[in-house]
Amino acid sequence: MFFLLISLFIFIISSALIFILCRSKKISACLFLWSLVTACGFGLWSAASVLCQKVTSLPLTNVEFRLTSHLPLGEFFIGIDALSAFFLLLLFIVSLAAGIYGYGYLREYEGPRNVGAHFALYHLLVIVMVLVLVARNAILFLAAWELMTIISYFLITFYNESEAVRKAGFIYLVAAHLGVFCLALMFLIMGAQAGSMNFDQMTATRFPLGLAGFLFVLAFVGFGIKAGFMPFHIWLPRAHPAAPSHISALLSAVLIKIGIYGLMRMIIIVKDFPLWCAVGLLIMAVISAVGGMLYALGQGEIKKLLAYSSIENIGIISLGLGVGMMGHVYHQDAVAFIGYTAALVHAFNHAMFKGLLFLSAGSVIRSTHTGDMESMGGLFKWLPWTGHLFLIGSLTICGLPLFSGFISEWLVFRALLEGIFHLDILGIILLSLGIVALSLIGGLAALCFAKAFGVIFLGENRSGQEHHYNEDDLMMRGPMILLAAICLWVGLFPSNIVDAAFQGTQAITGMLVPEALKAAIIIPLLLVTRVLLFGGSIFVVLALLRKFSTQGYQIHLSETWRCGYAKITSRMQYTASSFTQPMLKIFRTILFFKVETVRPKGYFPAETKLSSSVKDVSQDLLFRPLFYGIKRFSRKLKWIQSGHTQTYILYILFLLVILLIWKLC
Amino acid sequence: MNIFLLLHVLILFIFPPLLLGIIGKTKAFFAGRIGPPLLQPYFDLYKLLHKASVYSVTTHWIFRAAPMISTAAILSAGILMPIANLRPPVQFGGDIILFVYLFALARFVIILAALDTGSSFEGMGASREATFGAFSEIAMFFNLTILALLSRKLSLSGIFLGGLSSSWVLVGPVLILVVVSFFLVLLVENSRIPIDDPDTHLELTMIHEVMVLDHSGVDLCYILYGNAVKLFLFSTMLVSIIFTFRSPDIFLNLVLFILEIVGLAILIGVVESTMARLRLNKVPYLLFSAFIFSIIGFIVILVRGH
Numbered sequence: 001m002f003f004l005l006i007s008l009f010i011f012i013i014s015s016a017l018i019f020i021l022c023r024s025k026k027i028s029a030c031l032f033l034w035s036l037v038t039a040c041g042f043g044l045w046s047a048a049s050v051l052c053q054k055v056t057s058l059p060l061t062n063v064e065f066r067l068t069s070h071l072p073l074g075e076f077f078i079g080i081d082a083l084s085a086f087f088l089l090l091l092f093i094v095s096l097a098a099g100i101y102g103y104g105y106l107r108e109y110e111g112p113r114n115v116g117a118h119f120a121l122y123h124l125l126v127i128v129m130v131l132v133l134v135a136r137n138a139i140l141f142l143a144a145w146e147l148m149t150i151i152s153y154f155l156i157t158f159y160n161e162s163e164a165v166r167k168a169g170f171i172y173l174v175a176a177h178l179g180v181f182c183l184a185l186m187f188l189i190m191g192a193q194a195g196s197m198n199f200d201q202m203t204a205t206r207f208p209l210g211l212a213g214f215l216f217v218l219a220f221v222g223f224g225i226k227a228g229f230m231p232f233h234i235w236l237p238r239a240h241p242a243a244p245s246h247i248s249a250l251l252s253a254v255l256i257k258i259g260i261y262g263l264m265r266m267i268i269i270v271k272d273f274p275l276w277c278a279v280g281l282l283i284m285a286v287i288s289a290v291g292g293m294l295y296a297l298g299q300g301e302i303k304k305l306l307a308y309s310s311i312e313n314i315g316i317i318s319l320g321l322g323v324g325m326m327g328h329v330y331h332q333d334a335v336a337f338i339g340y341t342a343a344l345v346h347a348f349n350h351a352m353f354k355g356l357l358f359l360s361a362g363s364v365i366r367s368t369h370t371g372d373m374e375s376m377g378g379l380f381k382w383l384p385w386t387g388h389l390f391l392i393g394s395l396t397i398c399g400l401p402l403f404s405g406f407i408s409e410w411l412v413f414r415a416l417l418e419g420i421f422h423l424d425i426l427g428i429i430l431l432s433l434g435i436v437a438l439s440l441i442g443g444l445a446a447l448c449f450a451k452a453f454g455v456i457f458l459g460e461n462r463s464g465q466e467h468h469y470n471e472d473d474l475m476m477r478g479p480m481i482l483l484a485a486i487c488l489w490v491g492l493f494p495s496n497i498v499d500a501a502f503q504g505t506q507a508i509t510g511m512l513v514p515e516a517l518k519a520a521i522i523i524p525l526l527l528v529t530r531v532l533l534f535g536g537s538i539f540v541v542l543a544l545l546r547k548f549s550t551q552g553y554q555i556h557l558s559e560t561w562r563c564g565y566a567k568i569t570s571r572m573q574y575t576a577s578s579f580t581q582p583m584l585k586i587f588r589t590i591l592f593f594k595v596e597t598v599r600p601k602g603y604f605p606a607e608t609k610l611s612s613s614v615k616d617v618s619q620d621l622l623f624r625p626l627f628y629g630i631k632r633f634s635r636k637l638k639w640i641q642s643g644h645t646q647t648y649i650l651y652i653l654f655l656l657v658i659l660l661i662w663k664l665c
Numbered sequence: 666m667n668i669f670l671l672l673h674v675l676i677l678f679i680f681p682p683l684l685l686g687i688i689g690k691t692k693a694f695f696a697g698r699i700g701p702p703l704l705q706p707y708f709d710l711y712k713l714l715h716k717a718s719v720y721s722v723t724t725h726w727i728f729r730a731a732p733m734i735s736t737a738a739i740l741s742a743g744i745l746m747p748i749a750n751l752r753p754p755v756q757f758g759g760d761i762i763l764f765v766y767l768f769a770l771a772r773f774v775i776i777l778a779a780l781d782t783g784s785s786f787e788g789m790g791a792s793r794e795a796t797f798g799a800f801s802e803i804a805m806f807f808n809l810t811i812l813a814l815l816s817r818k819l820s821l822s823g824i825f826l827g828g829l830s831s832s833w834v835l836v837g838p839v840l841i842l843v844v845v846s847f848f849l850v851l852l853v854e855n856s857r858i859p860i861d862d863p864d865t866h867l868e869l870t871m872i873h874e875v876m877v878l879d880h881s882g883v884d885l886c887y888i889l890y891g892n893a894v895k896l897f898l899f900s901t902m903l904v905s906i907i908f909t910f911r912s913p914d915i916f917l918n919l920v921l922f923i924l925e926i927v928g929l930a931i932l933i934g935v936v937e938s939t940m941a942r943l944r945l946n947k948v949p950y951l952l953f954s955a956f957i958f959s960i961i962g963f964i965v966i967l968v969r970g971h
Contacts, residue, residue, distance in 0.1 A: 442799075557719075
């Protein structure tokens with residue numbers, strides 16, 4: 001706790017200093033970099049020290065810190081348990097990487113915005129995110145949550161000269177405030193039930209099952225908007241492309257995970273839920289996972305694609321969470337433990353690989369000045385570092401063995417299969433639905449990221465002109481290498497992170513995970529490494545065989561075989577949309593996938609067009625009509641707002657009279 | 666014990682191309698020809714190993730490494746699979762997931778290699794392979810889930826070494842559905858005839874073969890060998906579902922296994938000789954039906970089990 005306070009202290013002081021000195025770009029950037037590195041170092045130390053403690057008996061360790069002097073609405077009460085520490089770990093790693101990258105990214109920035117203020121806001125965002133994770137008082141939590149929304153709004157709208165960016169920021173703000181409304185209501189009900197706004201007293205309270213269900217719905221909407229569950233996700237695919245790349249990385253890797261953290265914290269507080277909550281969560285998880293992936297397939301803009309794939313991964317995380325809740329409802333502790341652990345490990349891994357993908361996508365956009373994949377191609381030669389790092393990110397997100405994505409998808413599958421063995425018929429049906437969804441996602445993710453990597457980096461440049469692109473400098477490459485190394489490290493040696501996730505699971509369930517169960521999960525993961533080692537040695541043998549058998553032969557270099565066609569240009573390559581067309585066509589009814597063509601006319605057609613599009617159902621068929629309806633309705637009430645202060649005072653009088661009558665009756 | 670491990674690995678490495686030879690012989694028989702010798706696939710691989718390669722200037726290391734990575738991944742999947750009732754070298758609860766994902770890895774790198782050439786033909790093949798692969802993966806996973814549910818085991822060796830022995834008596838119809846579904850998956854995954862034609866690759870309707878248009882020499886050798894191993898592993902799985910009989914005598918097991926797998930190869934050859942290739946837009950229906958077969962099987966289990 002001491003180190004975390006030091007870290008927070010450094011962040012606060014340095015962000016104040018950067019605000020004061022923000023006129024000078026050089027000084028503020030330097031200050032930003034050094035304070036970021038030291039503060040994240042202290043923060044990581046504090047998180048790791050909590051996770052490394054071996055817990056052998058109940059109650060679980062929970063480091064706490066209170067300021068006894070009362071603030072207006074409750075005390076300043078913070079604490080770190082294993083769950084907070086787990087999320088602090090990923091928060092500090094990604095903040096460090098994205099921050100250093102942002103320093104490099106904005107070094108060349110010559111626009112009208114104040115970069116110093118941006119850096120100071122970045123520090124503030126990290127501070128409030130830490131506060132959300134360690135808050136043990138509902139008022140403090142809500143205040144930090146609200147500040148998190150507002151500060152991230154300012155960071156997203158960095159390029160606010162563009163109309164689209166302003167609109168994206170506005171939608172984010174509206175969506176986030178709808179969420180805060182639900183959360184405030186939820187915490188007020190909890191506080192009323194417990195008689196205190198402190199989490200420890202809330203945890204000690206018993207909530208009746210019906211109320212728990214209602215609270216869960218509020219939490220699901222409130223936290224789900226932040227996390228990006230499927231019907232509430234509409235802010236995500238707009239805000240991510242609008243923000244600068246290091247901010248999109250932070251949003252996608254950390255901010256939406258805080259929504260998941262909130263849901264987990266809520267599960268700790270309320271403990272017992274009716275069955276339909278777990279069922280509902282599982283169904284929503286499947287919808288988010290499959291829906292997010294399908295929409296990602298239809299995108300031609302790289303950051304939009306990554307944003308939709310974040311929705312998919314939130315779906316996978318909540319599949320784990322749903323299995324955990326199912327296990328809890330059915331009193332199958334093993335199922336609950338594996339489910340929660342899978343959710344936590346996937347949250348960590350997603351933070352790493354999505355951070356990596358957003359940062360490398362940022363490098364692509366920086367050098368090509370566009371996010372449109374259709375005009376890219378052949379960038380592997382120009383941007384070898386970025387290309388390799390994006391490749392690692394793609395392999396990881398597809399859950400392929402050797403990288404960390406496989407470990408967490410394996411865990412989610414394992415949780416689903418464990419549940420199928422131990423639950424009743426309803427559980428079996430739901431969890432096998434989860435298995436179908438997860439295996440479908442596996443294939444779709446491979447399609448989606450083969451498209452992203454293949455179209456951007458492989459083949460020839462589709463614009464048809466020769467371009468020269470510059471690779472990033474070390475300041476931007478370094479953080480990406482760090483994240484890629486973590487992906488590989490977790491993929492090969494998963495036991496540390498799985499162990500840490502088990503600690504988090506103990507904090508969620510309030511029970512000790514038996515050592516036998518831990519071994520039953522970790523030993524297979526070690527055997528996976530052994531299989532990969534075997535694969536690696538086969539690879540080496542094949543490479544040697546290849547070397548010896550072709551010794552003495554000359555390697556011919558030539559053009560790609562054109563199947564006999566004489567005049568082929570790079571514009572004739574398969575494009576991003578043609579690559580995914582067969583799959584989108586299969587799902588055309590769900591996605592409203594449409595291909596519009598202008599047929600060539602005459603013997604010598606001058607020009608023709610083809611465009612394909614996918615429609616986001618919840619945006620175009622749910623929220624747009626809903627908000628237009630609200631707008632139309634509120635227009636009818638416009639006469640209330642006359643603009644005269646006297647009238648408003650009259651309204652207050654009326655209200656008071658009504659309240660008086662109500663009280664007297 | 667170690668001798669058995671060695672035997673397992675030897676069968677895995679050496680046996681697979683023979684299956685292609687048997688299929689070729691069967692097809693030749695139906696066409697009224699004598700056909701190439703049974704060992705022709707081995708001769709082809711040996712020939713390709715000693716050929717020089719031509720590389721496109723558009724390609725990167727991905728193009729050259731992909732055949733090796735994919736073959737290595739497929740062979741690693743092989744050490745999880747019990748062959749001829751021999752215990753595999755590695756087994757653990759949950760290795761069915763790794764098994765499927767290793768094939769996914771093999772497919773993914775070959776798709777990247779196809780995109781690496783920048784050819785629109787290979788892009789087309791890659792797109793189709795990725796699309797159909799996604800569906801066959803679901804059917805595969807669902808079938809494995811059913812088998813895991815029946816045997817209450819999460820490892821391939823648990824399922825296939827005795828886990829299913831009583832299931833044929835108790836829930837025979839389910840296993841028949843699984844076998845049918847699995848056979849369709851086998852045809853799709855190995856680009857056999859109703860879906861794809863492994864013999865030609867210059868038509869617009871090809872899937873897998875068109876992806877490897879630019880590979881030549883030793884790279885092509887690895888790809889063909891990898892495909893043979895994949896076919897062998899899928900066939901092994903299918904015969905292990907159908908024939909659950911085990912004898913304590915290892916050599917009797919071995920002989921039986923070879924008979925079973927040769928029979929399956931002949932069956933594939935018969936299917937290839939008697940059927941025409943499906944039109945490309947009909948392939949998803951076939952994949953859906955594979956999936957639906959397994960769902961029906963699943964429902965039967967739910968009804969029977971509860």
